[in-house]
Amino acid sequence: MMVSAPVLAQVAPTPAQTTPAAPQTAPATAADPTQTAQPAAGAATPTQAAPADGQVQATGSQIAQVVDTQFPTYDKDGDGKLNKTEFGQWMVALKSQTDPSTKADAPATKKWVGTAFAQADTDKDKEVSKTELTGFLSQGQG
Structure with a gap:
């Protein structure tokens, strides 16, 4: 399954922020429509809040797939890492997906x-690897 940039933008954490995973519930089965929906395995606890905008968050594997696919687009010098400028271009592009008024300058x-960054x-080597980027974008995923 391919995850689009807007989905990835929804999970890009604000620096110093982790977002709790949205609660998930399993639907009642067709065999027993009276069954009460139960939290899905690994669902957020009741004390965790759903995202205010109600958007579904991408999983860690979806984030990794998008990073693998799009990393070369932003790694302009092809060294396998993003410098601060390359990283910034990607983050601004992601942020612009959810906030079109974002201005890079x-x-x-x-x-x-x-x-x-x-x-x-x-x-702290002044560059961000695929692994570091995936970990950063996956903050708060569970």
């Missing part, structure tokens, strides 16, 4: 990208 956007660059 706006001070708030630059600050957001800088914070996101610092969080994603877990080994």
